[in-house]
Amino acid sequence: MRIMKRKYMIFVLLGVLGVFSACQKENIAAYSDAERINVDLRQMNLTKDTIEVSLGFYEGDVMDIDMKLYVMGYPKDYDREVAIEVVSSNNAEAGKTYELPEKIIMPANDIRCTIPLKVLRDPDLMKAAKSFRINLKSSDDFEVGLYPTLYISVTDDVPTVWIGDENWMKDGSFYLSIEDCFGKCSRVKYKFVYEVLGIYDFSVWNVWGFMYDKAKFVPAKKLLKKELEKWEAVNGPMMDENNERVTFPD
Known part of the structure; x- marks a missing residue:
């Protein structure tokens, strides 16, 4: 008898919830705010x-x-x-x-x-x-x-600081900056990076809007090192406007 009563109460409860849910759906208003x-x-x-x-x-x-x-x-x-x-x-x-x-x-x-x-x-x-x-x-x-x-x-100039990581968290370990990957920026180096990658604002290379995206920066650095090696095989060391050799970190 107790089992029957419990089953009956469960059915009643489910029925009430079903009616409540249906009422809620009927009361959902369409978007009515200003355009x-x-x-x-x-x-x-x-x-x-x-x-x-x-x-x-x-x-x-x-x-x-x-x-x-x-x-x-x-x-x-x-x-x-x-x-x-x-x-x-x-x-x-x-x-x-x-x-x-x-x-x-x-x-x-x-x-x-x-x-x-x-x-x-x-x-x-x-x-x-x-x-x-x-x-x-x-x-x-x-x-x-x-x-x-x-x-x-x-x-109308090429920047001397990397653009895009101004709002990223940076602590040199898990959270990294563009400089951690590409090294110190210079005009000559930045222009070379743009010629190879076709991008200069790296704000879109992020995870959740505040982190360096390793999946993009690591292969990009490998490509830059490879292209720099090819360039220097023909032209000799690439020197920037400060007479420093252009390099990328290992």
Whole structure:
């Protein structure tokens, strides 16, 4: 008899839970907040809202950046306009330091779009770096989301410090810096690294956003050592701007 009562109580409890669950599902509301526009950092392979442009690595006078946007909300059956403002520092100027389209449209039936941003080789960059910030703004179509900003820093030089590990944990053992892998930076060395690897901002070579990714840096170092050996077999020792030989750690 006790066993029967226990079974009965279990069935009743399961029934109550089932009804409660069904009610909960019926009460789940659809997304009802304002449509919010964001910079899509993930689609841009960014771990922070900053891009450091070093035109010293490039031969041309224009660098194209696709600024990706997404809407937290639903697509509409009509075009929607995205409002932005540009805040300049160090005399960055539209048409001289950068170019942006006059109108930015989120196409009908879509929640993603791209702003074609052009960074220009401003002659004044030889004197000093320039920077500007693109802010998404509220409009008739959108409110501002959680990621409303993209900051662009521009130089016309090759840096003398590695770019990308500024926010990583570094203690020289488990947590490593770019310098631990590639050694001391110099302009000549950095340019060689870029020519071989095709990358100068290593912020995307991370684990969880704050750690050196061994799976990328270790094979990269092996490739750099191999390519340097080939280069020196033809040209002799590679010397940097400080008259120090370019090497990579073992």
